[in-house]
Structure formats: structure tokens, C-alpha cells
Amino acid sequence: MNRALGFLEELGWRALALLLAAFMGGPLVLVVLFSFNQSALTSLPLTGFTLDWYRKLFSLGAFWPALWNSLIVAGLVAVLSVAIGTMAALLLARMAPRRAEGLIAIISVPMMLPALIIGVAMMSYFVRLIDLPLGLPTVILGHLVIAQPFVILIVFSRLATFDWAVVDSARDLGASPLRAFLTVTLPIIRPTIVGAALIALSISLDDFVITFFTIGAGNTLPTLVWGMVRTSLDPTINAIATLLILLSVGSTFLALRVSRYRG
Template structure:
């Protein structure tokens, strides 16, 4: 009896937690299709007008271009650099590996506001003008730790005998990587890149501090909110949500995550 009651209580709490976390996202999607400018129930009708209004905005396209440049660059560079770091960390002794994980993971553990202020101070001291480049560099600091963790976890179970065999047969380190290592860890690398891209696209605080001028999609949402509650904001939020969830789902599939 007590066991059954405990399971029922746990399931009930789990359902309520799930509803609490998911319902705001569902509302964003629903109101993006509502025909009324008032975000209330019941919806008077269904329309794609708010998406048309969003696509008609010039600042949306410039923000989309900036987000694409930043997200694509972060996905590429974080994967390349993070993979190189992971290949070294995976073959270190446990004590050195733990120290390396701690140092690389520091930006991931810092509050975004603190990290943004630190990077802003650094760029100011170095005399680097704020631009998309500074945003990309900043995003690399907190996305690379995720790539390193994911790739290192894959390399822990890697059979290094195949690499040694390739080297014994005369293959250079570069040839060995592209013909042996890369094909075996390719799904993990693509998954890590997608996670880095999702994190980069979703970031607001660091981007807001370091972009200097212009907008990305998250900062455009902030700007639109300051001028009023326009349902086209929900349309933009839905697009960001679809991309983020899509990248995360594809990444989990590619990396073989099983919970």
C-alpha cells in the first residue's frame, strides 16, 4: 500500500513538473498562430499573419544573418578546437585529466553575466572593438567545454590499437585521423557541433554585452519586448525554439545518448 502510494505521488509530482516546464513553451507556439493581438484564451482564430509580419521586418533578416554567422562559426570552431583538446585529454593520466576538465569547464560553470563582464573587460583592455568576432570568441568559451566533454566521453571507449596499426603501416597522424579516427567518431562530432550551435543561438546575456551593434535573434526579441507585447515575438520565439530543440534532438540521436 505504501509502495503504491509512493509511486503514485512520484508520478503525480513528475507530471506536474513536466506541465510546469513545458506549458510556457506550448503557449508561445499557440499564441504565435492566434489571430488576435491579445494573448488570451480562447483563441478567436488561427492565422499565419504574425509570421508574415515578422518576415516583413528588415531587422529580422539582419538579425537572422548575424545569428547564422555566429552559430555556424561557433559550431565549426568549437568542434575543431574542442576535438583537438579532447584527443589530448583522453590519453592523460586520471589526475591530469581531471585538472584539465576543471580548467576547461570553468566558463561553463560561471554565471553568464559574470562571464560577459569578464570578457568585456578583457576585450576593452586589449583594445578589441566589439563586433560579431568578439561574440564568436565569447561563445567559444562556453560551448567548447560541452564539446570537450562529449568527445572525451566517446574517446574513453575508443580502441587506440587501430590508430597504432595505421601508424605502423606508415600513415601520418593527419592521414590516420581522417581515415581511421574521424569516421569512427563522426556522429559524436556532429552531435557535439549541433549542441554548440544550439547553445550559441540561444544565448542572450553574453551576446548583448559583446555584440557592439546590430542584433541577433535573441537580442531582437529583447528589443521587440521593450516596444510592446507584439504576437510576432511569439512567432520569432517559436522559430528559435524549433531550431534549438531540433539541434538538441539531432545531437542526442547522433551521440547515442541513452539517459
């Protein structure tokens, strides 16, 4: 009897997990399917397979500048986040645990705030306080606010179990702090750094709210999708959304793979 109840309970939890996965992943699957649908109507059943919507997207004049802007912003955010975040994580790892925990709590605040609040605050700060024109530089700064905490926490979690004796041995043998970092610390934590960079890249590529408030003129891929949705329901939107899914989800999975994430 107990075994039967245990089996039914396990079956119920698996069914619930499957339903939740279908609920969350179903819309993404439909977006991808409709991007290949021959009909201009986003409805089931599908009428046939076509690549016309991708051809139309690639011939769209606004697509390539938006893609270029997204790649520039995401690439710079990834590089700057890793450079600053790794230095911050190294400093935190050398601090007393209680002091480091307090600083990490402060650093993590942007992760808990709604993106709308951050976007409005960044726009007001740039425009009214420091009189900085809105553009790609302000978008990069805005994305750093939300991506930086992830990088710091990821690298810091790796350094929490780091054996600092190997670095001390290199210093005792005459290596400078920079040389010890480049030849000892960096090779050991490189997979984690690469994974953190890819996660920052994914966060930047996927962001709409902060970009909307800080970009001024021009577009990135998410803001281009927003502009297209406001004017029509052209299946080209599904094509560009599919590309965004591939870029963001692909970079995240690659990050988990490179950083040797095990759950």
C-alpha cells in the first residue's frame, strides 16, 4: 500500500513538473513554429513550412543596425562585467566572511529591484543629474547595473573554494601579484569567468525595459520587436523573436557548459 502511494505521489509530482514545463516553454515553441509557418496568421494548424519570413526579416532595413547595436552592447557589457566583476570577486574573497557578506548583499540589490525602477532611475540620472546624452553608452552602463552582480556572485562562488596556497607559493617564488594572477589564478578560474561573461551577454541581449529608457534614438533587437508589435502582427516578429531565443538561451546553455555547472 505504501509503495503504491509513493508511486502515485511521484507520478503526480512528475506530471506537475511536466505541466509547468509545458506552460513555460509552450509559448517559446509556438513562436519558433509560427516563424516557419506559411500563413501570415499566427494560428493553428500550421499551413506549411517556409523561410520567407526570415528572408523578409533579413531584407528589413532596420534589422541589421538593431542587430549590430545589440551585439556591440552585449559584447562590451560581457567584457566590462568580467573585468570589473573578477576584480571585485577577488577582493571579496580575501575579506573577512562577515564583511564580504554585507557587501554582497548591497551588490545584489539590483537583482531584486524591478527593471522598470532601474530604467527610470538610470534615465533620470543620465539626463537630469549628469546631463549625459542617451545612446549606446548609456545602455551599456544601464546593462552593467543588472549584469554586474551576476558576474560577481558567480566568480565569488568559485573563489570561495579556491586554494590560495598555490598563489602564496607563486609569490614566495618571486612572482609579482599580476604574474601570479595570470599564471596561477586565471587558468584555474577561466571556465567560471567565461561562463559568467556568457551569462552577462545573455542578460544584455534579452533586456528591453532598461534599454527602452536609456537608448534615446536607435534600436536594439528587443526594442525593434516592441516597435514592430505596436504597428502590426507580421510573422517577421516571430522570426526575430526566434533569433533572440537562440542568442540568449544558446549563450546561457554554453555558459553553464563552459563553467562546468552541475546544479
